Amino acid sequence: MIKFFEKEPYSPVEYSYEAERILYKGKTKYQDIMVIENNTFGKILILDGIVQLTEKDEFFYHEMLTHIVMHSHHAPKRVAVIGGGDGGTVREVLKHQGVEKLYFVEIDEEVIKIAREFFPSLSSGLDDPRVQIKVMDGAEFIKRTDDLDIIIVDSTDIIGFARTLFTIDFFQSAKKSMNNRGMLVTHTESLHFHKEIVIEMQEMLKKVFPVVDLYTTPIATYPGNWWTFSIGGTDIDPRTINRHCEIKTRYYDSEIHLQSFLTKGFYRKLINRELDW
């Protein structure tokens, strides 16, 4: 039995997992990739020493990243998924029949290969005719694209090379690449462990987008767990479900949609710097 210690660079708690087997270990131009097998979580994808997903609980993250904006937007047809080489977010977006074009933009082709080999339940949608795979930097793609309805940023942690997806420049290009009802959603770390990053991202989005909001989901395998997702949009209120569609999800439902947004209480005050914690 090998023990895997997560190298999460700014978590005050270190997480470690028993690895029954190491199924893959490699190095790409961008990052180290490892796939381990764990008795509870099944296969775990690890990039640069940080757990990206586990088979057991990936649906919390992928469903909640995807379906909030996809249900509040009235008719999402042109969608871009930036990052998320595992394919989990693409799988969720494709559940929406109205989607006509899905740009899947991943900088590291190796991650896609690994996902196809070890995580078929996530990468299952990658060959859908609506999907166009672009192996390139998401920030560059966004600069050359327009008329997007939805942009979903499914990146690695905000530090590291994904940082270009969390800058005012990127958010401004993202806004330009959208049509007049566009919405962007991105994960923004944990309010428990990375409060300053969450606040910084909310403030950055407010400089660019008229509508900015934040919602949360518990994800047991991300340090801090109480994970945040930030939305920037032009005019649609993400708390309103404007499109009721019969899609199959495990965790997401209309009630969770509404409950996942931060209340006016502790967390909201925290984000508005109205209290110190």
Added chain:
Amino acid sequence: MIKFFEKEPYSPVEYSYEAERILYKGKTKYQDIMVIENNTFGKILILDGIVQLTEKDEFFYHEMLTHIVMHSHHAPKRVAVIGGGDGGTVREVLKHQGVEKLYFVEIDEEVIKIAREFFPSLSSGLDDPRVQIKVMDGAEFIKRTDDLDIIIVDSTDIIGFARTLFTIDFFQSAKKSMNNRGMLVTHTESLHFHKEIVIEMQEMLKKVFPVVDLYTTPIATYPGNWWTFSIGGTDIDPRTINRHCEIKTRYYDSEIHLQSFLTKGFYRKLINRELDW
């Protein structure tokens, strides 16, 4: 710098913390006690190798354990706190002016001493005239007591010697010790990591109490994080706030009260064994 590895016996993820200093290390008749200092969390109380609380985030647990039942009950006057030697739950109960008698029942007197020495912000209420400290087994105390409005079980993990507080016998004595509007609340571990325990406790409570419910709170320093609290009562709906009182809390508020109960969705189905996860 010493690294502290938590000995949580049934968590699939091991948590570890940097200990700037070990402030106390001792052994009582019942358990090992350790107090460490951590840069992020401040002082951390550890019993039998398991983190019980940190100065940084203890208020999530103590407020949510206490104020749900204390706000749904119409007039809680006689309250028993079983366990919770640190005093955090007592501190929260005492915020309610209507409380006339608070039995504080802790089996391990050493924990109370350690709390008075190292955690004054938690143990501050222990000398309040309404508090009667009983150093004894909570199950024994409950058998000899009656006319309680509220029983709050603030125990260590369900395994180990606290197990006597999570049996059908205990819940039956608890019901006998209450008056006809009584309510009991107890933590019941994490739905992410200890699903079977949560379900077992809910089913046990349903054998004894007419009204059984479950709510959750994110607690970053308890493995699994998505922590559950189970309620057993005679007739009061814990989702209804029957008493509005101006008390000072950091996390709990009326909106969080209502949002913390499990929805009809994923988690509720999980508890009702309507889906497999």
